[in-house]
Amino acid sequence: MTEHSTGPASSEAGRTPFKLGFLSHGTASGKTPREHYRQVLDVIQAAEDLGYDGAWIAQHHLSGDIGVSSPLVTFAAAAARTSRIEFGTAITTIPLEDPLRLAEDAAVLDALSGGRFQLGLGSGGANQPAFTAFGIDAEEARAIGDDNTQALRSALLGEPIRDTGLVLQPPAPGIADRIWRSTSSPDRAVRIARDGDGLLLGTAFHDPLTVQRPLLDRYLGAWTHAAAPRVGIVRAVWPAADRQQALAEIAPAYEQRGTLRWAADGDRTTAEIAASLNVHLGSVDEVVASLAADPALFPFADYFIPVVDHAFTPVDDVIRRLEVIATEIAPAFGWVAPRTHEEVAA
Numbered sequence: 352m353t354e355h356s357t358g359p360a361s362s363e364a365g366r367t368p369f370k371l372g373f374l375s376h377g378t379a380s381g382k383t384p385r386e387h388y389r390q391v392l393d394v395i396q397a398a399e400d401l402g403y404d405g406a407w408i409a410q411h412h413l414s415g416d417i418g419v420s421s422p423l424v425t426f427a428a429a430a431a432r433t434s435r436i437e438f439g440t441a442i443t444t445i446p447l448e449d450p451l452r453l454a455e456d457a458a459v460l461d462a463l464s465g466g467r468f469q470l471g472l473g474s475g476g477a478n479q480p481a482f483t484a485f486g487i488d489a490e491e492a493r494a495i496g497d498d499n500t501q502a503l504r505s506a507l508l509g510e511p512i513r514d515t516g517l518v519l520q521p522p523a524p525g526i527a528d529r530i531w532r533s534t535s536s537p538d539r540a541v542r543i544a545r546d547g548d549g550l551l552l553g554t555a556f557h558d559p560l561t562v563q564r565p566l567l568d569r570y571l572g573a574w575t576h577a578a579a580p581r582v583g584i585v586r587a588v589w590p591a592a593d594r595q596q597a598l599a600e601i602a603p604a605y606e607q608r609g610t611l612r613w614a615a616d617g618d619r620t621t622a623e624i625a626a627s628l629n630v631h632l633g634s635v636d637e638v639v640a641s642l643a644a645d646p647a648l649f650p651f652a653d654y655f656i657p658v659v660d661h662a663f664t665p666v667d668d669v670i671r672r673l674e675v676i677a678t679e680i681a682p683a684f685g686w687v688a689p690r691t692h693e694e695v696a697a
Contacts, residue, residue, distance in 0.1 A: 369649075373406060374407040392432060407440065414478075431463075436467070445475070445503070447482070532551065537565050541570070544574045550566070559645055582653050588672075589630055657676055
């Protein structure tokens with residue numbers, strides 16, 4: 352992993368210490384399906400224009416106002432509108448997938464996008480209510496996910512499938528080097544490292560100091576491959592004019608119990624809920640200071656993936672926050688937007 356700054360710093364000779372992405376839950380409240388997906392694509396296009404390295408989507412099955420159930424289909428549409436930005440799932444719920452069909456879809460998306468796909472996998476705790484609908488016992492989901500991950504990797508690497516002599520078409524061996532996995536278990540973090548996969552961290556309910564930092568330590572300590580380890584870290588980041596405005600903007604999500612699987616318990620204030628969910632909010636200076644103090648973010652992140660929306664967020668506000676992060680917050684930690692073709696030509 353590259354050496355990263357432990358706080359606000361300037362980049363050296365244009366070197367970027369981490370990639371900058373964003374994660375969308377694809378919330379659809381009050382929108383028709385066509386409007387919903389058009390806005391998801393509009394945000395991805397805007398992010399590419401702002402220089403973002405990656406657009407990540409969380410998969411949500413059968414969940415009403417929240418979610419994209421088929422991120423790869425969505426990314427295929429985004430690939431036709433973009434030329435550079437990467438596409439990642441954070442995560443694909445691997446226990447609910449047929450690994451060979453997922454490998455085929457991933458291979459087609461990677462071909463359509465020119466090798467821009469990043470495949471994030473996890474057991475999908477947020478999708479547990481849908482397990483029964485898919486015929487999966489939640490108690491067996493982890494073991495099923497492990498088996499599916501192994502079969503998926505084998506197919507991506509071009510190994511014969513079930514002794515048939517048949518192999519994945521189109522070939523997509525590069526995706527095997529772009530697998531990311533999430534976990535809350537230190538022992539499984541070790542397994543992820545030994546498998547050579549990237550580690551995705553950032554669920555709102557995992558404390559950065561007591562849960563995420565031990566995961567990072569175990570993962571990095573177990574890494575023995577020639578290639579560098581890869582750590583993607585998701586954080587809710589909510590820049591606004593000041594702290595009070597930021598709290599007012601996120602309050603609607605907390606007032607609707609379960610809107611983002613964010614539990615708003617009883618008499619807790621919006622500020623208390625936001626603090627418990629690791630939300631970095633306020634003015635630019637406040638957000639930068641808060642991110643710098645996060646014990647499991649920098650210098651560990653190779654891919655920094657902010658979340659800037661909730662179910663009731665207008666798309667223009669999402670793009671505005673993405674712009675603030677790209678122009679004022681990420682550069683404080685050394686990130687530099689890639690040069691456009693027009694800038695290179697000039």
